Amino acid sequence: xxxxxxxxxxxxxxxxxxxxxxxxxxxxxxxxxxxxxxxxxxxxxxxxxxxxxxxxxxxxxxxxxxxxxxxxxxxxxxxxxxxxxxxxxxxxxxxxxxxxxxxxxxxxxxxxxxxxxxxxxxxxxxxxxxxxxxxxxxxxxxxxxxxxxxxxxxxxxxxxxxxxxxxxxxxxxxxxxxxxxxxxxxxxxxxxxxxxxxxxxxxxxxxxxxxxxxxxxxxxxxxxxxxxxxxxxxxxxxxxxxxxxxxxxxxxxxxxxx
Amino acid sequence: xxxxxxxxxxxxxxxxxxxxxxxxxxxxxxxxxxxxxxxxxxxxxxxxxxxxxxxxxxxxxxxxxxxxxxxxxxxxxxxxxxxxxxxxxxxxxxxxxxxxxxxxxxxxxxxxxxxxxxxxxxxxxxxxxxxxxxxxxxxxxxxxxxxxxxxxxxxxxxxxxxxxxxxxxxxxxxxxxxxxxxxxxxxxxxxxxxxxxxxxxxxxxxxxxxxxxxxxxxxxxxxxxxxxxxxxxxxxxxxxxxxxxxxxxxxxxxxxxxxxxxxxxxxxxxxxxxxxxxxxxxxxxxxxxxxxxxxxxxxxxxxxxxxxxxxxxxxxxxxxxxxxxxxxx
Numbered sequence: 001x002x003x004x005x006x007x008x009x010x011x012x013x014x015x016x017x018x019x020x021x022x023x024x025x026x027x028x029x030x031x032x033x034x035x036x037x038x039x040x041x042x043x044x045x046x047x048x049x050x051x052x053x054x055x056x057x058x059x060x061x062x063x064x065x066x067x068x069x070x071x072x073x074x075x076x077x078x079x080x081x082x083x084x085x086x087x088x089x090x091x092x093x094x095x096x097x098x099x100x101x102x103x104x105x106x107x108x109x110x111x112x113x114x115x116x117x118x119x120x121x122x123x124x125x126x127x128x129x130x131x132x133x134x135x136x137x138x139x140x141x142x143x144x145x146x147x148x149x150x151x152x153x154x155x156x157x158x159x160x161x162x163x164x165x166x167x168x169x170x171x172x173x174x175x176x177x178x179x180x181x182x183x184x185x186x187x188x189x190x191x192x193x194x195x196x197x198x199x200x201x202x203x204x205x206x207x208x209x210x211x212x213x214x215x216x217x218x219x220x221x222x223x224x225x226x227x228x229x230x231x232x233x234x235x236x237x238x239x240x241x242x243x244x245x246x247x248x249x250x251x252x253x254x255x256x257x258x
Numbered sequence: 259x260x261x262x263x264x265x266x267x268x269x270x271x272x273x274x275x276x277x278x279x280x281x282x283x284x285x286x287x288x289x290x291x292x293x294x295x296x297x298x299x300x301x302x303x304x305x306x307x308x309x310x311x312x313x314x315x316x317x318x319x320x321x322x323x324x325x326x327x328x329x330x331x332x333x334x335x336x337x338x339x340x341x342x343x344x345x346x347x348x349x350x351x352x353x354x355x356x357x358x359x360x361x362x363x364x365x366x367x368x369x370x371x372x373x374x375x376x377x378x379x380x381x382x383x384x385x386x387x388x389x390x391x392x393x394x395x396x397x398x399x400x401x402x403x404x405x406x407x408x409x410x411x412x413x414x415x416x417x418x419x420x421x422x423x424x425x426x427x428x429x430x431x432x433x434x435x436x437x438x439x440x441x442x443x444x445x446x447x448x449x450x451x452x453x454x455x456x457x458x459x460x461x462x463x464x465x466x467x468x469x470x471x472x473x474x475x476x477x478x479x480x481x482x483x484x485x486x487x488x489x490x491x492x493x494x495x496x497x498x499x500x501x502x503x504x505x506x507x508x509x510x511x512x513x514x515x516x517x518x519x520x521x522x523x524x525x526x527x528x529x530x531x532x533x534x535x536x537x538x539x540x541x542x543x544x545x546x547x548x549x550x551x552x553x554x555x556x557x558x559x560x561x562x563x564x565x566x567x568x569x570x571x572x573x574x575x576x577x578x579x580x581x582x583x584x585x586x587x
Contacts, residue, residue, distance in 0.1 A: 005274065006267060006270050006271050006274060007267075007337060007566075009270065009427070010266070010267070010270050010423060013394075013423035013424065013426050013430075014426075015429040016426040016427060016428065016430040017422065017423060017426035017486075019479075019482075020426055020482050020483050020485075021483065021486070022479070023479040023480050023481070023482045023484075023486070024480075024483030024484060024487055025483065026479055026480050026483060027480035027481075027484055027543075027547065027559075028559070028560075028563070029481045029561045030455065030472070030476075030547075031404060031456075031481060031546060032545070032559075032560075034455075034468075034470050035470070036467065036469060036470055037469065038467040038469045039354050039356075039454075039469065039471050040354070041354055042353065042354060042355035052310070068327060070386070079381065091309060092309065092311030093308065093310055094308075094309065095308070095315060095318070095319070096319070096322065098322070099309060099322060099325045099326055099329060100326050100329045100330065101329045102329075105489065112352075113352075114352075114353065114538060115314055115317075115318045115352050116318070116544075118314065119315065144365050153343070189333060208274050215366050223305025223562065224505060244477035254461070
């Protein structure tokens with residue numbers, strides 16, 4: 001066998017051997033002795049955002065935005081998307097920022113993130129579901145039925161939503177915002193009547209708040225679930241099922257303008 | 259007496275004649291091509307799903323997905339914590355406007371290295387290391403080798419040095435192939451892309467106080483160093499088995515079992531604390547650089563390196579001790 005081949009393979013290997021040793025030394029050095037850098041946090045959102053072709057839809061909110069309870073996994077957003085794609089013949093980009101279990105104070109935090117603001121800026125339409133977790137607290141509302149407590153919660157919620165809408169309008173003054181109202185999942189239960197009253201009041205206040213901003217539309221869902229609520233609820237008796245989401249999506253779809 | 263470099267030359271010749279390195283290069287090449295395609299498909303799918311290829315949007319979606327998974331009641335605390343750390347890291351990248359996976363061959367190389375440090379590279383090393391001594395037995399050439407007027411330790415040392423050189427070469431081959439093949443699809447740029455390192459994981463979650471910003475090429479060099487160390491340790495242990503066990507297949511089997519058990523153990527040992535003294539649980543050194551939580555709480559880079567070095571030294575000692583003492587027939 002050629003001596004030179006063997007020699008050159010040996011030399012190349014030796015070179016890499018030394019190189020990797022240097023790398024190892026660097027790694028240890030960096031891990032233990034490297035000084036932390038001051039990396040600036042990016043806070044300003046670029047004013048000029050590249051506007052792409054097609055529709056950009058941003059969805060904010062809770063498990064309803066995620067589609068919890070829908071066997072097809074779409075949720076009202078998914079059904080609505082299908083409808084929009086079909087009707088508008090445009091490319092539709094959806095940014096779903098919904099987080100299951102989210103309450104208004106956490107949405108208030110979320111909406112102040114730089115990246116979320118950037119997304120809102122480019123949005124053509126913004127969908128919001130919020131309030132279900134504030135009010136019902138996973139069914140706890142039924143147990144602690146103190147009207148005063150609920151009045152407090154409602155007040156806090158409206159304050160948060162006011163802030164959220166201000167932020168949305170500051171980031172994006174043009175896009176239509178659809179704020180989906182609450183339904184009463186407990187309407188068939190013992191205290192359903194009282195709960196309905198609370199929900200109606202809650203929705204009324206939400207609608208009033210929405211009306212004080214330009215292009216923020218309150219979308220009622222209370223009536224959709226008023227009769228035969230159990231046909232439209234998932235087995236957890238809280239989230240809508242596939243049919244329930246379809247109802248909500250259809251209602252929102254009927255409000256869209258092109 | 260034959261000088262050491264002649265012996266190494268001789269060993270090197272045997273290694274090249276066996277064409278093992280070529281086989282290894284072909285295997286790595288195949289796998290890299292597959293991973294490149296898989297990665298390409300994944301990017302494609304994401305783009306389709308989100309309707310954009312903007313990395314900020316993608317990472318924002320990842321964060322939201324993680325938040326949703328954390329808020330689900332059905333996941334274990336363990337998993338929840340891992341998700342939380344990953345989420346905080348993603349958020350950190352996003353807040354500081356740094357793309358954690360700048361598209362390009364260097365990034366692919368980094369991800370490839372980080373994923374192959376624990377099993378794939380050690381396996382490739384084993385292909386060479388596990389029969390470097392035992393094959394002399396099975397071919398009967400050990401007698402010829404030892405009848406030469408050379409001290410036994412010198413024979414073994416020449417074999418060990420050759421092995422170390424071959425390992426360095428294998429790591430280099432993995433780097434070169436992953437760069438050149440993935441570059442065809444992702445482009446060859448991205449050496450200067452910023453990478454964050456210095457995340458520390460503690461009880462309280464992710465600590466970003468000592469985060470550093472370095473260039474990707476530096477980060478890669480460090481990753482290579484760590485991969486090399488792991489390869490050397492695994493190579494040494496296979497080398498030891500090759501001395502101890504005459505059958506190459508048996509030696510390979512033992513090593514393979516150890517490596518695979520390491521990969522499995524890393525996922526489930528968090529409550530069995532003394533498992534951290536096994537070498538195979540400590541192989542994922544790159545995790546310390548990119549801030550992934552270690553398999554067992556409290557493990558650090560120096561701890562893992564110490565464990566590996568102890569195993570390495572023990573393996574080397576046993577190899578030389580046994581080889582110089584054992585009867586050859």
